[in-house]
Amino acid sequence: MDRRTVLKGLAGAGGLALTGLSAPAIAQGASARTLRFVPQANLANFDPIWGTQYVVRNAAAMVWDTLYGIDSSLQPQRQMVESEEVTDDGTTWTFKLRPGLKFHDGEPVLSKDVVASLTRWSARDPMGLMIKALQQELTAVDDRTFKWVLKQPFPKMLYALGKNNSPCAFIMPERIAQTDPFKQIGDYVGSGPMKFAKGEWVPGAKAVFEKFADYAPRQEKSSWLAGGKQMLVDRIEWIVMPDPATAAAALQNGEVDWWENPIADLVPVLKKNKNISVDIGDPLGNIGSFRMNHLFAPFNDVRARRAVLMALSQEDYMRAIVGDDNALWKPLPGFFTPDTPLYTEVGGEILKGKRDLDAAKKLLAESGYSGQPVTCLVAQDQPITKAQGDVTADLLKKLGMNVDFVATDWGTVGSRRAAKTPPGQGGWNMFHTWHAGADCTNPAPYTAIRANGDKAWFGWPNSPGTEKEVASWFEAKNLDEEKAAIGRLNKAALDDVVYAPTGFFLSYTAWRKNVSGITKGPLPFFWGVSKSA
Amino acid sequence: MLSYILRRIAATLPVMAIVALFVFSLLYIAPGDPAVVIAGDQASPEDVDRIRQSLGLNRPFLVQFGSWVWRILHGDLGTSIFTNLPVSAMIGQRLGPTLSLMIVTLLLTIVVAVPLGVVAAWKAGSLIDRVIMGFAVFGFSLPVFVVGYMLAYVFALELEWLPVQGYTPLTQGFWPWLENLILPAIALGCVYIALVARITRAAMLEVLQQDYIRTAKAKGLGQGGILFIHALKNAAVPIVTVIGIGIALLIGGAVVTESVFAIPGLGRLTIDAILRRDYPVIQGIVLLFSFVYVLVNLMIDVVYTLVDPRIRY
Numbered sequence: 001m002d003r004r005t006v007l008k009g010l011a012g013a014g015g016l017a018l019t020g021l022s023a024p025a026i027a028q029g030a031s032a033r034t035l036r037f038v039p040q041a042n043l044a045n046f047d048p049i050w051g052t053q054y055v056v057r058n059a060a061a062m063v064w065d066t067l068y069g070i071d072s073s074l075q076p077q078r079q080m081v082e083s084e085e086v087t088d089d090g091t092t093w094t095f096k097l098r099p100g101l102k103f104h105d106g107e108p109v110l111s112k113d114v115v116a117s118l119t120r121w122s123a124r125d126p127m128g129l130m131i132k133a134l135q136q137e138l139t140a141v142d143d144r145t146f147k148w149v150l151k152q153p154f155p156k157m158l159y160a161l162g163k164n165n166s167p168c169a170f171i172m173p174e175r176i177a178q179t180d181p182f183k184q185i186g187d188y189v190g191s192g193p194m195k196f197a198k199g200e201w202v203p204g205a206k207a208v209f210e211k212f213a214d215y216a217p218r219q220e221k222s223s224w225l226a227g228g229k230q231m232l233v234d235r236i237e238w239i240v241m242p243d244p245a246t247a248a249a250a251l252q253n254g255e256v257d258w259w260e261n262p263i264a265d266l267v268p269v270l271k272k273n274k275n276i277s278v279d280i281g282d283p284l285g286n287i288g289s290f291r292m293n294h295l296f297a298p299f300n301d302v303r304a305r306r307a308v309l310m311a312l313s314q315e316d317y318m319r320a321i322v323g324d325d326n327a328l329w330k331p332l333p334g335f336f337t338p339d340t341p342l343y344t345e346v347g348g349e350i351l352k353g354k355r356d357l358d359a360a361k362k363l364l365a366e367s368g369y370s371g372q373p374v375t376c377l378v379a380q381d382q383p384i385t386k387a388q389g390d391v392t393a394d395l396l397k398k399l400g401m402n403v404d405f406v407a408t409d410w411g412t413v414g415s416r417r418a419a420k421t422p423p424g425q426g427g428w429n430m431f432h433t434w435h436a437g438a439d440c441t442n443p444a445p446y447t448a449i450r451a452n453g454d455k456a457w458f459g460w461p462n463s464p465g466t467e468k469e470v471a472s473w474f475e476a477k478n479l480d481e482e483k484a485a486i487g488r489l490n491k492a493a494l495d496d497v498v499y500a501p502t503g504f505f506l507s508y509t510a511w512r513k514n515v516s517g518i519t520k521g522p523l524p525f526f527w528g529v530s531k532s533a
Numbered sequence: 534m535l536s537y538i539l540r541r542i543a544a545t546l547p548v549m550a551i552v553a554l555f556v557f558s559l560l561y562i563a564p565g566d567p568a569v570v571i572a573g574d575q576a577s578p579e580d581v582d583r584i585r586q587s588l589g590l591n592r593p594f595l596v597q598f599g600s601w602v603w604r605i606l607h608g609d610l611g612t613s614i615f616t617n618l619p620v621s622a623m624i625g626q627r628l629g630p631t632l633s634l635m636i637v638t639l640l641l642t643i644v645v646a647v648p649l650g651v652v653a654a655w656k657a658g659s660l661i662d663r664v665i666m667g668f669a670v671f672g673f674s675l676p677v678f679v680v681g682y683m684l685a686y687v688f689a690l691e692l693e694w695l696p697v698q699g700y701t702p703l704t705q706g707f708w709p710w711l712e713n714l715i716l717p718a719i720a721l722g723c724v725y726i727a728l729v730a731r732i733t734r735a736a737m738l739e740v741l742q743q744d745y746i747r748t749a750k751a752k753g754l755g756q757g758g759i760l761f762i763h764a765l766k767n768a769a770v771p772i773v774t775v776i777g778i779g780i781a782l783l784i785g786g787a788v789v790t791e792s793v794f795a796i797p798g799l800g801r802l803t804i805d806a807i808l809r810r811d812y813p814v815i816q817g818i819v820l821l822f823s824f825v826y827v828l829v830n831l832m833i834d835v836v837y838t839l840v841d842p843r844i845r846y
Contacts, residue, residue, distance in 0.1 A: 042805060044615040044616060044805070044809060045571070045615045045616055045617065047617075050571065050584075051571050051573065051615075052572065052573030052576070053573055124580065166573065180587065182580070182583040182584050182586075182587045183587050184617045185617075186617050202626050202627075202797050203613075203615070203616040203618065203623065203805075204797065204801055204802055204805045205626075205627075205795075205797030205801070206797065239699075239795070240795075241698065241795045242792050242795075242801065242804075243792050243793055243795065245682060245793075246685070246697060246698050246792075246793060246794065246795050247795075249685055249686075249689060249690055249697040249698070250697045250698050250795070252690060253689060253690060253693070253696070253697050255696060255697055255698060255699065381808065408564070409565070409808065410808070411564075411565035411566070411567075411569075411570060411808060411809065411810050412564040412565045414565070414566065414569040414570055415564055415565050415566035415569050416564065418566075418569065418578060418581065455577075
């Protein structure tokens, strides 16, 4: 009997016992104006430019506003900006801020704040770096107007300023934004709808946000990061719970109101409780993956990489991650997020249909593989990587490969995967991870799809065909051109096996039924969420 | 006695220094890199390098160690790599919950385990003895998290008597403070109660064989007086030793208990810091735990002199 079995059994028993009961919970004394939320992870730092973890971005989206915001159709909409103009040659962007914007310390939001914020952001963000490389000048014209002059057009400018991928282009006061982008800020003043209560912050346990009375929301209906961010609660408490069974019990007992990320094992228990609603949280989901090291044998030969892809069963991976719930996964014969405008299966045949182990073995033999150990890094403290690692080890063994299974923690994987030394000398052949679907809707925030050799993400794939199509997408003038470029990109990246997609999976979110207004999205949006007593 | 205590406190300094060197070296050679965690998945190697540089993690071992020791000597435990908060402030935030949990557990243990052990020794070989020792084996064998989940199910979810999780400071009232600690203290105390009960029984059995106990019985002293005044006092040295050593058990157990009951204590801080490679926090906590442990040992030695007048330093 392991810990997971015990917690599932006990939480299950608790759920059954509570089904049908509506007695008030002992600890439920919080005001209806306070929303108690269990986030996906601990808010260990609070600088969304310095630390790019999703949990930091999710909290930061309440405290710092953005110039534009991506809506649910993945289009950037004006947020802090009132209007923008771009010259015919596409090189000079002039933006005007909305009137009445204020920071939490009462100071007005001025162009100089925006310039300093964008300067800091563009030193860290992949798209920001691209703009910075083209930048001629970024200046404040007056208090509400600023100008970005480029050497060449950058058609994806508004997307870059409004995207929800970390780091987002959050606007901070100039004095804070002047902090070195590689050093952490210590002052958390923003102009978003909620203020950060620094005095109540206990990293690893609790973070508190209070409504900013002077926030001026837009008049449009809210849609993800766009539109009117109307706060309907006065206080939001993030309560960090490392143990999922405890979070499940606390939600059932009414000690918390909303649990961002219940694990799949406990969802049936929550669904049986009549006081709890459960639904898919982020429709953009996640893409499971493992990366092979293109620098060293056997995976420096594309035939060995393709052999693995030919034998790989995405269903095995997905069931290991999400269990038996078919609503939570889809096969993914490609690299882009399903149900988004650029989704494509062009070139995805290698991942479709019955798996051909014999053909895969034959191809592996042709690559010259002769039984050398394959160092496979698997973080055991991350359920998703552990599940994938176990499936991969089995897959490689079926292919006749000699697996050196390195069971370790995520911190070690994060460090070791950067080593370009041979696998036997501290390097590696494979590691497992996953990507937020929101980062895989197009190539701009999608670092993992890049294949520019030494400059590429870990594994350092070198695929000129892939890179050519990334450039084509950036230059595309309309959606049709973008789709065509992505189709070619998908095929090139699969042909060269930039990385191995193991499938697309979703996760649930759960909340008490006295909470309303929760919307599906790539991050938990708190505007529009209300709570009755 | 005072000079002994002062000598012992002075002797803790080299112990602390060795612990400090050991912990620092261990973290230095351990795999993992906080800069990688901070930079996130999308970061380039250059970004990671710049963060590492800004944190001073690329300096030679001796420079880093020297700078850390210098700060410690000035009473500064450093700043957390992740939160940018002083380590002393982070420990201060977490000390209350852990201390509360340990005190309640310790009191619960003494109140429950010592009488159980005494009764088991008094009724040695009887059904009562077997039942108590059976409970002890049970308590010793069950993992803390299993006991924790069972308690939470019965008393929080089923009966709705107590909360599932959290911590309320004592400043907000005695009952709110205590109600959050009852279940965690029972879960954490199970092993400890089992251990102390068994040791108490063994020590009492030995004492109860002594001639002076027979003499006390012959003189017509009451059973309670014999057990709790004459026998227990003479059996106290091993019991006090085990209670003291058990503090280490509590520290270890607090890590799991605090996770199961979502108590924002030092145990959870330790785990979080280790997983993130937040070196200054790990070093600060280990130093604190070492100091507490040395201090507890000193207190045990002092208590020996109170329970056994023959012991003098």
